[in-house]
Amino acid sequence: MDLFSPFLLCLRWSHGGLWNPRRADSSGVPFSFRGNTEALEPGEIICSLEKDRLRMELKNVSGREFQELCDLCLWVKLDSSEHCRELEDMLRQMDWRNEFAALTRTRYVERVMGPLPQLHADTHFRFLPLSPEVHLGDCVSNLSVERQKELWMVFFQDGISPVEFTYMADILAEGTPFPMFSWELSLRLALHEAGIRVEYPNHGGFQVWDGAGKRRLFNYENGTAAERLFLKLLFPAPAGQA
Known part of the structure; x- marks a missing residue:
């Protein structure tokens, strides 16, 4: 690019x-x-x-x-301020190092982008390829910190594991290098914004509490892709159940 x-x-x-x-x-x-x-x-x-x-x-x-x-x-x-905001958001997310644009799936974007190709129909973001050589795994691993944080917020607030996390879990399983720092930074930012805290009791282990004071349980072996990435970033060693 x-x-x-x-x-x-x-x-x-x-x-x-x-x-x-x-x-x-x-x-x-x-x-x-x-x-x-x-x-x-x-x-x-x-x-x-x-x-x-x-x-x-x-x-x-x-x-x-x-x-x-x-x-x-x-x-x-453009014809309206709505269109301006849509285009501003799209261009602001572009990175000259990447061969894709990650677009927020608003009704307006879905309407005007309908005829154009996308890398996956069920991802949280609509990934618009700017090169025939681009792959979804590369797009997901190179999302901006702001976009990564948005995925974490969907997971923490709605309990949904967006498809993007599945690709990240595959990258982890394959041992493929990826920008670990940006994903950990986005996780920390999302934890702070969502009011979620991680505690380490004196008797060992760890506990995760949400902003309402309710304990959240996660499982590395049988949990969603978002759970596995969450635990992997918190504890690089193999994780068990929280």
């Missing part, structure tokens, strides 16, 4: 129906890239789709042709 990944994502969303050039503003410009040219003047690459073909127009103050545009800023004009 390179700096133009947001651009590729815009094209995918355009084909998915988010931006229809017929509904764009009077200039017919769904989106553009703004930045500085090699002559250090403001420049813009205006992009639009015409009959499934990309049309690009260069624009700057002097009117001289330019070959480079740096310090890029993606500019999009």
Whole structure:
């Protein structure tokens, strides 16, 4: 993935129906890239789709042709603040090191992204592949800390083990390296936000209590994938029942 990944994502969303050039503003410009040219003047690459073909127009103050545009800023004009929030959330989660976008499954996203491929229909996030070589296991293990924390909150608050945890459990079972620190950090953040505490009694073992003062029980051998990852991160050694 390179700096133009947001651009590729815009094209995918355009084909998915988010931006229809017929509904764009009077200039017919769904989106553009703004930045500085090699002559250090403001420049813009205006992009639009015409009959499934990309049309690009260069624009700057002097009117001289330019070959480079740096310090890029993606500019999009949408119909409503709701659409802006959806796109902002999507772009904010993008990482140039990853070949995917993890989208929150809102009704709006599901509607406009319907025609586009996804890596799994039952995951908590909708994973939009930006490369034909991307695999779901790689996507899950490289989620941002914020996204990982959201998965933990679903587990703690709703008692549901999202499909993403199944892939993480498989990665652990295979002994494949993965960013352990970020998953442990997201777990600690989720524990704090959910009001869950882990105690270690003098007689040994450990106990997990939720914010309502109710003890939570977890089992490594027979529990869900989320339980296994939770216990593995707390206790790298083989875990028993809490």
